[in-house]
Amino acid sequence: MCGIVAAIAQRDVADILIYGLQRLEYRGYDSAGLAVIDQNAHLNTLKRQGKVATLADLVATEQPRGGTGIAHTRWATHGEANETNAHPHISQDRIAMVHNGIIENYKSLKETLSGQGFAFKSQTDTEVFTHLIASHLQNQSSLLEAVKQAKQQVTGAYGTVIIDKENPDTIVAARSGSPLVIGLGLGENFVASDQLALLAVTRRFIFLEEGDFAEITRHKVSVFDVDGNPVEREVVEVNASQDTNSKGQYRHYMLKEIFEQPTSIRNTLEGRVTTDGLVDGIFGQGFEQMLKGVNHVQIVACGTSYHAGLVARYWLEQYGHVSCNVEIASEFRYRHFHTVPGSLLVTISQSGETADTLAALRLAQQRDYLSSIVICNVDGSSLVRESDYAFMTNAGAEIGVASTKAFTTQLTSLLMLTLAVGKAKGLAEDKQSLITHALLGLPAKLEQALTLDSHISDLAEDFIEKDHALFLGRGDQFPIALEGALKLKEISYIHAEGYAAGELKHGPIALIDADMPVIVVAPNNELLEKLHSNIEEVRARGGVFYIFADQDAHFESDETCHVIDVVSTDALTAPIVYTLPLQLLSYYVAVIKGTDVDQPRNLAKSVTVE
Ligand code: AGP
Numbered sequence: 327m328c329g330i331v332a333a334i335a336q337r338d339v340a341d342i343l344i345y346g347l348q349r350l351e352y353r354g355y356d357s358a359g360l361a362v363i364d365q366n367a368h369l370n371t372l373k374r375q376g377k378v379a380t381l382a383d384l385v386a387t388e389q390p391r392g393g394t395g396i397a398h399t400r401w402a403t404h405g406e407a408n409e410t411n412a413h414p415h416i417s418q419d420r421i422a423m424v425h426n427g428i429i430e431n432y433k434s435l436k437e438t439l440s441g442q443g444f445a446f447k448s449q450t451d452t453e454v455f456t457h458l459i460a461s462h463l464q465n466q467s468s469l470l471e472a473v474k475q476a477k478q479q480v481t482g483a484y485g486t487v488i489i490d491k492e493n494p495d496t497i498v499a500a501r502s503g504s505p506l507v508i509g510l511g512l513g514e515n516f517v518a519s520d521q522l523a524l525l526a527v528t529r530r531f532i533f534l535e536e537g538d539f540a541e542i543t544r545h546k547v548s549v550f551d552v553d554g555n556p557v558e559r560e561v562v563e564v565n566a567s568q569d570t571n572s573k574g575q576y577r578h579y580m581l582k583e584i585f586e587q588p589t590s591i592r593n594t595l596e597g598r599v600t601t602d603g604l605v606d607g608i609f610g611q612g613f614e615q616m617l618k619g620v621n622h623v624q625i626v627a628c629g630t631s632y633h634a635g636l637v638a639r640y641w642l643e644q645y646g647h648v649s650c651n652v653e654i655a656s657e658f659r660y661r662h663f664h665t666v667p668g669s670l671l672v673t674i675s676q677s678g679e680t681a682d683t684l685a686a687l688r689l690a691q692q693r694d695y696l697s698s699i700v701i702c703n704v705d706g707s708s709l710v711r712e713s714d715y716a717f718m719t720n721a722g723a724e725i726g727v728a729s730t731k732a733f734t735t736q737l738t739s740l741l742m743l744t745l746a747v748g749k750a751k752g753l754a755e756d757k758q759s760l761i762t763h764a765l766l767g768l769p770a771k772l773e774q775a776l777t778l779d780s781h782i783s784d785l786a787e788d789f790i791e792k793d794h795a796l797f798l799g800r801g802d803q804f805p806i807a808l809e810g811a812l813k814l815k816e817i818s819y820i821h822a823e824g825y826a827a828g829e830l831k832h833g834p835i836a837l838i839d840a841d842m843p844v845i846v847v848a849p850n851n852e853l854l855e856k857l858h859s860n861i862e863e864v865r866a867r868g869g870v871f872y873i874f875a876d877q878d879a880h881f882e883s884d885e886t887c888h889v890i891d892v893v894s895t896d897a898l899t900a901p902i903v904y905t906l907p908l909q910l911l912s913y914y915v916a917v918i919k920g921t922d923v924d925q926p927r928n929l930a931k932s933v934t935v936e
Pocket residue numbers: 628629630631632674675676677678679680683727728729730816931932933
């Protein structure tokens with residue numbers, strides 16, 4: 327969580343830092359700050375509680391000068407979100423530090439440093455790390471050496487950048503468990519926690535690896551590995567469009583991203599699926615051969631990505647002829663699991679930086695998995711670099727904190743993975759062809775699903791006085807009900823639960839009354855009749871329904887039952903198609919309630935802490 331930007335240049339860098347923070351706000355947005363060293367070796371620090379815009383206003387007024395600077399947008403872990411706890415943290419009015427991650431042994435370090443006379447202003451672990459570096463700097467002149475020594479004393483995770491007003495021509499960066507990238511300019515260099523922050527100033531990047539630290543001047547970048555040995559890291563040219571940062575005609579990024587889904591999914595499929603099926607080699611060299619030895623798939627992910635995994639289980643077991651287990655990464659990593667022989671590990675992550683998912687991958691790499699593949703949207707991210715194989719979802723940058731196009735492109739990618747597994751396991755040609763055609767027909771179906779926009783915007787009015795909502799589905803629509811509930815709660819703050827419709831009678835049915843809207847996803851599939859029965863059980867207890875149903879599913883609207891016709895679609899891709907109306911419903915409820923749709927409270931897009 328949190329976002330870091332740093333720059334060392336001949337020009338003033340405050341505007342570059344602010345621009346970068348604005349690009350990184352998806353990582354956290356409860357406070358922001360920057361520090362720059364001016365020509366007179368004066369350290370100028372500005373901080374504000376709240377979003378980057380409030381800091382930008384302050385910077386516009388104060389106009390801090392200086393070519394060496396660091397900046398941070400925070401998602402609070404230690405200490406509440408206020409100005410004192412905001413980064414950068416300062417020690418001895420000399421060094422300034424920004425930090426992503428958590429220092430786990432900060433309490434014992436704090437005691438030692440207090441004994442040495444260091445005074446603490448904030449409640450943060452970061453201030454402890456800052457003083458620790460300052461304590462080492464008392465004995466030598468090199469900031470790099472001081473950081474190197476301090477690093478050895480801390481446990482936990484960090485991506486950090488430090489400046490020293492007595493060494494204004496150098497910045498030092500260190501990575502352990504939280505990503506950092508160095509941007510290379512001409513006579514100027516930069517650091518950020520995500521290259522997105524630096525696209526206005528460079529397209530050339532060095533991605534620091536685990537344990538790396540670096541000394542950066544205007545003209546030189548020196549990288550050292552975890553043991554302190556100088557290393558050469560590859561320079562990568564990133565070809566990302568800045569246009570993704572525009573909302574265009576849309577009021578919110580989330581709405582733009584919902585409407586982008588037909589295009590995003592075309593991009594996911596492009597060059598990978600034709601009417602003849604999957605193009606050979608799209609998952610990477612040797613992947614198809616490796617699949618022949620796979621008889622179990624373990625999927626690990628968090629949040630929305632976990633829901634994508636839950637859908638994939640239905641597909642992989644039915645068409646891939648393999649057993650499949652799906653688990654939340656934060657649970658998987660601490661469970662004493664048994665590795666089924668012939669297992670493939672599949673991680674799913676929009677950002678590729680989710681700490682729990684990354685830890686799960688690293689743990690699995692010490693076990694007997696045949697191989698690992700990540701389904702990911704961010705090239706160059708940690709999960710992409712550390713997995714044996716990476717399959718990019720190609721959704722384009724997703725800015726809204728609530729996942730929309732990332733989810734449906736994950737599902738599309740997972741269906742392609744199912745096809746690959748099926749092929750390796752001898753799935754009949756006609757079934758392969760069924761999947762291929764369902765995939766190719768998907769963008770058009772999604773375009774039709776989006777025509778429900780104004781209908782759903784009207785329906786959303788019914789929800790604004792509600793405190794709770796229930797989402798129901800069966801089979802591969804059960805995870806879609808979970809996802810619908812997650813979307814509603816994260817952006818509208820209405821408490822929502824997703825349930826397998828058949829499970830309702832085992833307890834949750836007690837909650838049903840006229841104040842509890844029940845949203846049902848009801849495509850025309852083999853479980854439709856069962857779903858009809860579950861709905862009648864709720865109806866008999868005074869439930870009010872919103873049923874998203876296939877036109878041929880034979881539901882009729884009446885006073886307590888609102889039926890919304892969704893385009894007829896094959897059962898296979900129905901989970902993807904039915905996701906869109908639920909996204910629109912959450913979006914319009916949130917808009918009417920006046921919440922911060924793109925940056926809902928307490929959340930961050932990339933969860934790089936445990
Ligand atoms: C969903 O809208 C959230 N953005 C969240 O649940 C997210 O899916 C989760 O934090 C996992 O993130 P990842 O896909 O980047 O790993």
